[in-house]
Structures are given as C-alpha cells and as structure tokens.
Amino acid sequence: MGILDGKIAIVTGSGHGIGRGEALELAAQGAKVVINDLGGSASGEGADKRPADQVVEVIKARGGEAVANYDDVSDFGGAENLIATAYDAFGGHDILVNNAGIIRDKMIVSMTEDDFDSVIRVHLKGTFATTKFACIRWRERSKAGETVRAAVVNTVSSAGLQGNVGQANYGSAKSAIAALTIITSLEGSRFGVRANAIGPGGVTRLTGGVLKDVELKEPDEYGDEEFSRLNPQNSAPMVAWLASDQAMHVTGQVFRAVGANIAHYEPWRLGVNIDNPKGEVKWDPADIAAEVNAQVFHSRHPGLKMGGG
Numbered sequence: 001m002g003i004l005d006g007k008i009a010i011v012t013g014s015g016h017g018i019g020r021g022e023a024l025e026l027a028a029q030g031a032k033v034v035i036n037d038l039g040g041s042a043s044g045e046g047a048d049k050r051p052a053d054q055v056v057e058v059i060k061a062r063g064g065e066a067v068a069n070y071d072d073v074s075d076f077g078g079a080e081n082l083i084a085t086a087y088d089a090f091g092g093h094d095i096l097v098n099n100a101g102i103i104r105d106k107m108i109v110s111m112t113e114d115d116f117d118s119v120i121r122v123h124l125k126g127t128f129a130t131t132k133f134a135c136i137r138w139r140e141r142s143k144a145g146e147t148v149r150a151a152v153v154n155t156v157s158s159a160g161l162q163g164n165v166g167q168a169n170y171g172s173a174k175s176a177i178a179a180l181t182i183i184t185s186l187e188g189s190r191f192g193v194r195a196n197a198i199g200p201g202g203v204t205r206l207t208g209g210v211l212k213d214v215e216l217k218e219p220d221e222y223g224d225e226e227f228s229r230l231n232p233q234n235s236a237p238m239v240a241w242l243a244s245d246q247a248m249h250v251t252g253q254v255f256r257a258v259g260a261n262i263a264h265y266e267p268w269r270l271g272v273n274i275d276n277p278k279g280e281v282k283w284d285p286a287d288i289a290a291e292v293n294a295q296v297f298h299s300r301h302p303g304l305k306m307g308g309g
Helices: 017-028 050-061 076-090 113-143 168-191 236-243 285-295
Strands: 008-012 032-036 066-069 095-098 150-155 193-200 254-258 261-264
Touching (some): 017 050, 017 236, 032 050, 066 076, 095 113, 150 236, 168 193
Parallel strands (some): 008 095, 032 066
Antiparallel strands (some): 254 261
16 A cells, blocks of 8 residues: 555656656555656657656556656647546546756856757746646636645756756756745645645756766666665655645645755745835945945945955
8 A cells, every 4th residue: 555545646757767766656656647758858859659658568567557648748738638638547637746857058158049948948837837737627626526635746956946057047947946836835725736846866867967987777777675876766755755645734845855865945035134224215325235244244344345354
C-alpha cells in the first residue's frame, strides 16, 4: 500500500531525468500516471514518442498503470488535451506535477530573443497552461458538490531563487514559477487545490553537460542497493509526499530536495524598514544614502562603501 493509492497523476516532461524519477515514484506509491513528454532535445528541438513510451513500459513491468501523452504543454490546446487524457484513461485527475523544461544557457549579452522566449515558454507558460486546465476541471467538480483533494507540485531551481550566471532565461522562469505556485495555492484553496514547489537535484540531460566524467543515467538505471547523490530520483519522494493527503496542511510552500536533504525556502519578506527622518514627506534622494547604508549595510560611510567603518 502506497501513500498515493487511488490517486491519478500527470507528470510533465517525464520521459527523462527528474520527471521520469517522479513518475516512477508516484507509480510505486500507488498512483496511476499519465507520462507526458514531447520527446524533444534538452534545448527543445525535435519530437520523439519513445521516451514517454519507455517510462510507461517500465511502470507496467513493475505492476503499475500508466499511459503516454506527447502534447506540448506550452500550447494551450496541448495542455488542455493532456488534462483530458487523465480523465479519458483513468476517469479522473488528482495530481499535477509540472516538470517539463529546456535549457539554452548563454550570457545576457549573447542570449537571443528566441533563446529567452523558448525557455520561458516551456517552463513558465507550460506550468501555467497545465495548471489552468487542471484547475478548471477541479473547480467544476467542486461546484458540482464533489470534495476535491487535488495537488499541484511545480519545479523551481536555485538558479531562479538564488541566481546563476548564464541562466537569465531559465532563472527568470523558475523564480516566476515560485510566485505562480503561491498564487495557485491562494486561488486553488477555494476549491480543494493545494500547490507547492520543489527545487530538485541530480544529474540529468539538462545538467549533465556541465559535469565532466559523469555517466548520464536514467533513474531506473541506478541500482537499488546503493545510494547515489547523482540519481535524479532522489527528490521524487518529496514530490510524492507533497502530492499525498498526508500533506493536506501544506500549500504555498517551496522546498529544496537534493540528495538525502530537504530544505524549506523562506519566501521574499520585508527586512529593515526605514522611515524618513524628516517625517511624512517625500524622500530627498540625497538623504537616502546615509540612511540605507547605516540601517541596511551597517556602514556610516555616505557612499557605497560597506562595512563597519
């Protein structure tokens, strides 16, 4: 008996890497799973049905239930059809795991318009589109009197929450997904939908290119007998828990799940507050430096020098 027995899940971008590991874990925990993957390259070119089909075969060989879907989640029509696939195949839908993404890493000065737009489209628009059409169905069911217990689990990254050189497009998308997660949790609470996000880890097609002498393997190619920090399935148990009814009290949260470690991201929050010493009047820009440097940077220097001197 798994913690997701009776649940129906969709995992986008689950033909490889992180998404594949998540889909395998959800199935192992008892969920019926729709494996969505367009089958393109790490940078978004091409299409291939084999990755999604292979994951379906693995799940079925392990005694689970799964079907493949090859829609482009960044297209509204494709996203709507993906959600419909779960209802058509399994008669419902409870869990949406948004993982699909591509990378086109370049410095800002070298990044093309297409490099930026393509990454934003797959990551951010793709997450929004699937969430939109899943929530439409969940809201309709709630209005019809059904008790909905649905969960969205999105994928973020330290590149967006902490920053990373060469990933202005990817980082921008991931930070926006964190905000979208919180907004989804606020809106979805009205009709039984929770939304959380994780920043996963592991070596995948998207990250393997920057690591030398590291063998790129799919999650199901790792042996069960030995733990490896490189296994992209290490974050999957956290996804399964967030998607389960055991986490009914958790929504609007962002976690990091890397290796054997789980950490909770603290959202943007106001720090030091500075009132104009002249009272309720418009700030004079010339007065700002001394106040900000003293109260934020703990410096008495009127310029940009930071420190205690």
